[in-house]
Each structure stands twice: as C-alpha cells, then as structure tokens.
Amino acid sequence: MRDTNKEFCSIILMVALLNALSINTLKGNDLINSYDIYLEINPKNQSITAELSLELNQSNLDNDTLLFFLHKELSIISIEPNHDLSFNFLKEEECPYFYMRNARPLKIILKQTNKTKAIIHIKYQGLLKDIAWGTTNMLTNNWIELGNYSAWFPYNPEYGNFSYSIQLVIEDRYNVSGMGKIKKRDGKWEIIQDYPVNDIVIMASRELKSINYLDEQYQIRIDYILAKDEKAKELIEDAKFILQLYNDWFFSKKEKYTIVFVPPFPDRGSYFRKGFIAMLQPVPGLESDITTFKLLAHEFAHDWWSGANTNNWEDWLNESFAEYSCLMAIREKYGNEIFNDWINYKTYSSKFAEPVIGHMDNKRTSYSTRYDKGPLALYHLEILLGKEKFIGVLKKINERKITTTDELLNELEKLTSQKDRKLFEDELRR
Ligand SMILES: [Zn+2]
Structure with missing residues (x-):
C-alpha cells in the first residue's frame, strides 16, 4: 500500500519562507477577522464570480501594505473603498508558496492605517481551469473542490486564522460540502465557519451523499460519492477509534469533523484542515480496511501535528x-x-x-x-x-x-x- 498523499498531504500553509514578499508579517495576532462572501460557481464554464467583504484587524498591521495571493486567471472588478486604498494585481510575479503555484500577488495599499477595524470590498471573477495542484482542487461539471490551493479567494498563509460566511449560488442539482456549517435556504447555500481556521474549502457535486454521527464527544459528518454506504459507516467507527486514541495520548479535544471521501482522481492527495478532512477514495479492489484506516489516522493526526513550516x-x-x-x-x-x-x-x-x-x-x-x-x-x-x-x-x-x-x-x-x-x-x- 502506498500513502497517496505525496507532496501535499497535510496541512496548514502556515508561516513561510522568509521572503521579501511578506510585506506585513504577523505580530502574533491574526490580521483578518473574517471573510463575508457572495459566490457564484458556474461549473459548465469553469468560472466563478465573487463579492467579498474582508474585515481586517487593522491594529495588527505593521505597515500600510496588504499582500494577498489570488489565482492568475481571475480578474479584479473593483476594490473599495477606493478613496481609502489603491491596489495592484501583479500577474507577472510568482507566488512563493509551494502549494499555490498559480496564484499571483495582489497588493492593497491602505491610505489610512489608524483605524482599528477596516472593511475592504473586493469584486472579482474569472475562470478557474488551470489549478496548480492538478486534481486536488478543480472546478469541473462532475467535481468541484476549491480551497487555498486554487487561490480562489484573496489569501495569505501568513495572515493567520479567520472565520467566514458564504452565500453560495450554484445550479440546483448540486450538493455542497466543505469546511463549516452548511445548509440550503431558498435555493442558496449558506456556509458558516464560526471558529477561526486558515482555509476556505468548498466542494460540490451532483452525486454527493451524506451521513451524520453524533454522541456526547464527537460530531462526525461523512460526505461521499463513490463509496458504498457501508464503507461510510465503517469510516465513522474508525474515526471514533482513532480520535479516542489521540485524545488519550496527546491532549483531549471535543471536535466536530466533516470528512469528505473525495473521488480518486490521479495525482491527488488527502489533506487536513481544522475540523475537516478531504480523504482520497480508495481504489476499488485495492481497498482494504487498513488502507482507509491508515489514511484517516494520518489525516486526523494533523489535528495535533500541523504547526510547523510546510515550505522547508x-x-x-x-x-x-x-x-x-x-x-x-x-x-x-x-x-x-x-x-x-x-x-x-x-x-x-x-x-x-x-x-x-x-x-x-x-x-x-x-x-x-x-x-x-x-x-x-x-x-x-x-x-x-x-x-x-x-x-x-x-x-x-x-x-x-x-x-x-x-x-x-x-x-x-x-x-x-x-x-x-x-x-x-x-x-x-x-
Ligand atoms: Zn500529512
């Protein structure tokens, strides 16, 4: 058996290269409080349209320039309030982060940095066809998986953790999964992430199924496409077993987890985010209990082992x-x-x-x-x-x-x- 995680397994894209690009470094505090996002996903055209309000913790800024990374295929429509800032989307420059190769620097220069909180509104749209991590993020008719690997939202791994809320519009037949609490209301999907995390992962497919488990200690949701229902139930048993061990060995946490059994596209990996695991679907015939168990146990372990630099x-x-x-x-x-x-x-x-x-x-x-x-x-x-x-x-x-x-x-x-x-x-x- 082989660990299919390869290069990208894990992670958190935390702290990174000591590079000239990191214009604003953290003073131990998170720079972004929250993202509030209206997002339309068009699977047929492989495009997105987004309107995003970003609440900054301006007291954590140590100069006037914010640096984000955004996918090179996206175009900025506006960034406001324009009397308070100027911006530059540097499509010719590279992104220093290993996992976001097709992102480009977006610099926002603030004219007033004396406020404690500031809200920046960013509108952008465009294609998301050429995603750096081949099949680990993608926007297609059959499977949609968007997170910071695809740089679908302005993001800097060094800016710490944030919460978010999303109104998502997508063709009716799609089911949606990802990080955060998700529900459908009046034809729109509402996604709320109410504790701080360092990524926004959205997944969608017309075939997505879901089962839930709840007891006093854990809340586990499994979303899956190809896997048999029994396999999803087994996964819940494995999850409980593994979490119990880690809680005993390391330190104990009460957690809610969403685990998505992602389709077995070639060259893709599994990854962990706070409260969330994207887990590669085993190959039929080669799947054994232990394959799935090992992968799940590895990804869960990142809930305890994930703070170190992933870039070196x-x-x-x-x-x-x-x-x-x-x-x-x-x-x-x-x-x-x-x-x-x-x-x-x-x-x-x-x-x-x-x-x-x-x-x-x-x-x-x-x-x-x-x-x-x-x-x-x-x-x-x-x-x-x-x-x-x-x-x-x-x-x-x-x-x-x-x-x-x-x-x-x-x-x-x-x-x-x-x-x-x-x-x-x-x-x-x-
Ligand atoms: Zn890993």
Whole structure:
C-alpha cells in the first residue's frame, strides 16, 4: 500500500519562507477577522464570480501594505473603498508558496492605517481551469473542490486564522460540502465557519451523499460519492477509534469533523484542515480496511501535528509525527505484526533518503525522508524511552505547541537527558 498523499498531504500553509514578499508579517495576532462572501460557481464554464467583504484587524498591521495571493486567471472588478486604498494585481510575479503555484500577488495599499477595524470590498471573477495542484482542487461539471490551493479567494498563509460566511449560488442539482456549517435556504447555500481556521474549502457535486454521527464527544459528518454506504459507516467507527486514541495520548479535544471521501482522481492527495478532512477514495479492489484506516489516522493526526513550516525541511514535524501517530494507531487496532511490517517497509524504503535535518538548509526534503525516515526516528526514540515515556514526551510537545526542531530537541533534553537528545539528534542528521 502506498500513502497517496505525496507532496501535499497535510496541512496548514502556515508561516513561510522568509521572503521579501511578506510585506506585513504577523505580530502574533491574526490580521483578518473574517471573510463575508457572495459566490457564484458556474461549473459548465469553469468560472466563478465573487463579492467579498474582508474585515481586517487593522491594529495588527505593521505597515500600510496588504499582500494577498489570488489565482492568475481571475480578474479584479473593483476594490473599495477606493478613496481609502489603491491596489495592484501583479500577474507577472510568482507566488512563493509551494502549494499555490498559480496564484499571483495582489497588493492593497491602505491610505489610512489608524483605524482599528477596516472593511475592504473586493469584486472579482474569472475562470478557474488551470489549478496548480492538478486534481486536488478543480472546478469541473462532475467535481468541484476549491480551497487555498486554487487561490480562489484573496489569501495569505501568513495572515493567520479567520472565520467566514458564504452565500453560495450554484445550479440546483448540486450538493455542497466543505469546511463549516452548511445548509440550503431558498435555493442558496449558506456556509458558516464560526471558529477561526486558515482555509476556505468548498466542494460540490451532483452525486454527493451524506451521513451524520453524533454522541456526547464527537460530531462526525461523512460526505461521499463513490463509496458504498457501508464503507461510510465503517469510516465513522474508525474515526471514533482513532480520535479516542489521540485524545488519550496527546491532549483531549471535543471536535466536530466533516470528512469528505473525495473521488480518486490521479495525482491527488488527502489533506487536513481544522475540523475537516478531504480523504482520497480508495481504489476499488485495492481497498482494504487498513488502507482507509491508515489514511484517516494520518489525516486526523494533523489535528495535533500541523504547526510547523510546510515550505522547508521542518515539515517533518508535521508529516513524520502524523505518520508515526498513525502507525501507533495501526498497532492498537491491527496488532504488533502489522505494525512491524510497516516498520520494516519504512526501514527498507528510507535506505537512500537524505537526513531529516541538516539537508540543504531551507529546502523541503523528499517524501521518503518525511514519511519513512522521520517516523522511523520516532520509532527508535520510542524504543529508547519506552512507550509510556515516549507518549508523555509527545503530550508535552503538543502542550507547548512546538513548531521547530530546535525547540523539539531542547524540550526532549529537558524531559529526558542530554544523552537521549544526542542519540535522537544524531539519527535525524544521518
Ligand atoms: Zn500529512
């Protein structure tokens, strides 16, 4: 079995390259309070029309220029109030973010920066045919999936978290899913995201079905197209099992989740957002319980492992930790033998992978380093410390919201010893 996540698995597009483009950096606070969006999606023409009101936390601005990224095929109709600002959509410039290659910088220069709150109205429209992540985001007749990968809305991964509300208009036969609470009223879809997140994902299809699960701790909704109804129900059982483990091991959360079983287009991945998982549909015939379980356990683990930079080698803190958590969940459900098969597989497949750290300074490492070699290092750390102590370390790292390898190693040294830190660090550098 192969983890189909490849490059894009995870994530959060958090904090990023130290680049000249980041005009406004965060002072530890979120820059955008909310997006209020009226959106029309036209699947036949592969186009969208949007009117968006963006509420800024202007007190978190440290200069007068806002920088967003928006898909290059879109055209700005207006940005207002125009006596308070000017703008420039730089279609010739590149986007520095790995996951948003077809986005272009949209600079908005504010004339007054002394207000605490400001609302900017942006109207734009255009095609969304050429989406950077091939089939992970798309706008077609059969399947619509729009999130920050497609840069369908003005977005900067460095501007923190926000809430949103959307009025969505789409041809009647489509069912809509995505992040947030979704309902249909008078022919329009209303989507409300009432806690802060860092993406807006909308999905739609004429064939989308839905089941819901609710108990005292969890609220889980599964949306699916091709999967059999029984498979969707099994997914709920798996979800409960996995969440229970992670809540025990790491720290406990009460959550609502929407899981969408996305169609198996080639070259696409699964991804996690707060309260939301887009999960790749298994290939018929090759699907086994464990394939789905592993994918789900990996994506859920990102609810605990997702704060590190995804644009360079530090991404191992997201991916290797999520992958090893998922192997631990496999051990609980399927036993030691299957777990060891995975360890052996990863031992073999990572033989030629570059080190987890110390490789090409700021570059991203290979798939095998992040998904095989990093998890193996964690496995060896577990053997060194013993399971109980190892889980205690994971819990602490979570509590401290550690997002860099330096912080991780320092914390490990505090919790264990200088010797253990060195052993682990040596393995990461090998
Ligand atoms: Zn991942």
